[in-house]
Amino acid sequence: MTLFEGQKNFFYEINGVFTEEAVARRLRALGLNDGTTVKILNRKRNGALIVGVRGTRLALGKHISSGIEVKEEKKDA
């Protein structure tokens, strides 16, 4: 699944970033690498979402979140 399909308050582990190379490089620099865990903090139904990653928050547009392959980890208690 992609991060875009994720739900609020769930944790996901990144499996791969498949966007334009420039965006992918930027995401990697921001710490979104294979194996990194992110948590969806907030999201719009069909738009951007906010993820918590490495102690900070990033807002990601639909195009970007659809390019991030993830696997579900667990829901926040």
Next chain:
Amino acid sequence: MPDKDKHIHVAFVGNPNCGKTTLFNAITGSKLKVANWSGVTVEKIEGEAKYEGFQLTLMDTPGIYSLTCYSIEEKVTRKCVMDEDVEVIVNVVDASSLERNLYLTLQLLELGKPVVLALNMMDVVEERGMEIDLHRLPEMLWDVPVVPVSAAKRTGLDILLHAVVHHYEEEPKQNTLFYGEGIEEKIAKLEVMMQAHYPLHSSVRWHAIKLLEEDEEVKNEHPISVTNVVDKNYEKEIIQTKYSYIEGIVNEVLFYRDKKKANTDKMDALLTHPIWGIPFFLMIIGFVFFLTFTVGDLLKGVFEIGLDWLSGSTDSLLVSIGTTAWLRSLIVDGIIAGVGGILTFIPNIFILFLALAILEDSGYMARVAYVMDGIMGKVGLSGKAFLPMILGFGCTVPAIMATRTLETEYDRRKTMVVTPFMSCSARLPIYVLFSGMFFSDYAGLAAFSMYGIGMIIAILVAKVINTIQKGKANDSLLIELPEYKRPNARTIRIYVWNKLKEYIHRAGTIIFIASIVMWFILNFGMQGMVENPGDSFGAAIGKFLVPVLVPAGLGMWQIVVALIAGISAKEVVVSSFAVLFGVTSANSETGMHSLVANIQSIDPQFGPLNAYSLMLFCLLYVPCIAAVATMKKESGSWKFTLKTVIFQLTFAWLVSVIVFQTGSLFF
């Protein structure tokens, strides 16, 4: 011992929102602007400080996440730190998000220059119940000096400068991150090759790593054939290794990470709510303008009384010392009416900038990008483009510069075209004056509507451009949302004071000169000094262009002259009206009455509809000469700038004409 006379060049480098500029301001006492989103410092800024007999030249750089060049800010910062002149790097680190900040730190350490780590925002760490092991942290970073500081509370500053002075002539650190046998072997080979080609290069290891990451800039700056060593792009592995190492550091030095749920998340649940986010934003902006107009207008009354007094007493003083009539007219009707009239708006401007500063410094602004992303996306811009647009409420010039944070040139230009429609503070005096004169009880609403209309027009124009150029919807938002924080009084004070100073400075320079020029062209004609302004040079120019503005309900030569003069700075429209219609205190109750009477003595039909058409024209036409110059500088294209100016003039005319003509059918 280092030479005590020596000058040390220090670069402040860090992630966006890490408090770098606040720290820089705290040390240099520099009067700079600090905001809470990336792109505020778009150029490198220098300041001076003295410490223990050392002269320090400090450089504040744009906030960056990595030393790889993606955006303009990154290029500026990278160029600055790579510069041979920079002897010490102060890496400002937000202690409350250590993990992400240390990524840049690891890259800076690889440069081989002396680095001092300024651990900022320790107060946030404490507030959240976290603890950082300050002994273990430097140990894991190859003994780089780590100094806890608070930029906001101005603590730890001397210790930081002491560390800078103490470490600046140190031998470059040799120990940096180990990338594993395979990659290290390649780095070693590349280092040898680099040294052979560029023996004077000071950051060979860093350079070798960048070659493995296939960094374009690095390859172009120091061309070298490495195909036999660099068989593929190793960036992914290198970044992974860095982050794995950082995870190790964080696990070892950071305690009680999840003790308290950050307040930020609680506030975000509300402010970035999928449904309520936009209404909240509109309410906040609405409240800002409500305060600007209501409280601002109350205070403005006091300034007007002062201006009346000044104008009256200056006039009697000049009479008593026997000054000639023309000089008295120049001083009282030209300078005091023009410049003084603008200065009475200080309370409104003060409140507007105070509110913008609080919104910026609290961390809310970045949320606006997220909240507005859906709407902006539909018109082909990322939500991030809305940030320069909001800055436009203050002043168009920095707003246009702030478009640098946008990723593509296409996005930048499109944002540059629409940003001037966001009504800047210089246009506020026009609305206050004309809505006050013609809309009595609804004055606030009429003035406020300009902001709404400006915002809607900006978005619609972006949509039209996007459709014409067959652009796609934009959904590539990527922005960090910083922690919310209590706005820092000092930061706000510096910001607001600077804005007010700029405003007063403009009143004393551009508006002062424009008022004199205006007085001159209205009092002199072909026959020398004229009794009737209708025979003046100004009237001649105005009358020539009057037919163009007749369909907009603005067919008066005085208005034409005021609008042309307004291109120098928008406030000049107001000061020109004061001079043109011979009213000293245009904004006071009596001043407004005589201004209305004077206008209607020329055109008895001139009413609210004409006034509204005028306000719209002022909202939409060329913001000012400074904004045009900035647009040229930022776009690097005269063609683009000229096209935009022509578009603004035509568009302003078109909207005013449509509104006036349609309105005339009903009123």
